[in-house]
Amino acid sequence: MAPTSKPQLNEAMPSPAPIDLSKRAHELLAGFSAQGGGNPARFAILVKEDAAFISAALSAAPPAPGDGEPYSRHIIFAGPEGEAMIAHWPAGSLSWPHDHGEAWGTVIVLEGHVIEQGFRLKSDLEEAGSEHAYQTGDAIQVRPGGIHSMRAIPRSITLHLYSPPIREMKVYDQPTRIIYTVADNCGAWIPANRELIKGRETFDHHPLHHEIS
Template identity: 35%
Template structure:
């Protein structure tokens, strides 16, 4: 079955998927770089370019191709999901957030092509293309991301961003849904 048809066949059947069901669905897609290559564009000064490939009320699937910039620490609101590294290597940093304070890095890890990483509800993390490896990632979230929180560590601030914004501090005021000041 052609990859584009598998999207609807696999993802269209998901109803309130569990963590395990979501990962299994992402694995079933058996996505290769060739399948998503037509959707990749220059990130134009951002950490990544993102393209929604599938979206319904239950899940959303995005592909991202990365520049050499690290994305801002962020969560995925009330969504959880899996990230499949299709190409390259990512440096992935996980943070701890307590009591309205600025996030604190807990650990770094590397994930290589073919590996998966889990993004829990309200889990704060960053990603970066390690050593300009040509990082391409596929992201499957349930439910679709809404109310993503992005953190600016230097300004001790956080911002809920609009659904058309990525994991960076929005320059467009329209994309700043709500701003918060954090404790150092």
């Protein structure tokens, strides 16, 4: 009986079907409440279990940001169910303190190492606890009303999924004590294009006390 030949490691294997990032992000966000129970930590686990989606998202990272912006953004899905975005952070870049409107969600570190600092707004914008470090594969939980900033240590890539879509995000300028409401297509910084600023108020006139949990 002739010996059965064994496949060689260097033999060409069929390539996996390409991932439709937008479609898959839509599916994940649509299942946020049903499968993730509306819990950001549980939702992050579901997302990270999809290795093909995570790999494709990393490959789809945008180029480095322009001057004055801490990170660049690649929106892979936006719809009534929520939004998904990939961010590219140069080493040492820092976002402004910001919230996420009424959105829940998760930020997954695809590559690199980021630091998160939570804040609460009282008479001033105060740090809420110590910084938290997140390495590749870790996930940051996002809840309505939470205020935080993010800082990249080395160059980093992050995947952001929010449900519902972020609306009327607020960016907090500590030196001037002004809160800016920015356009939905703006990231967590005070835009140079003033048309992207939709409103402003001082810390003293803001009625809410926010704290990240």
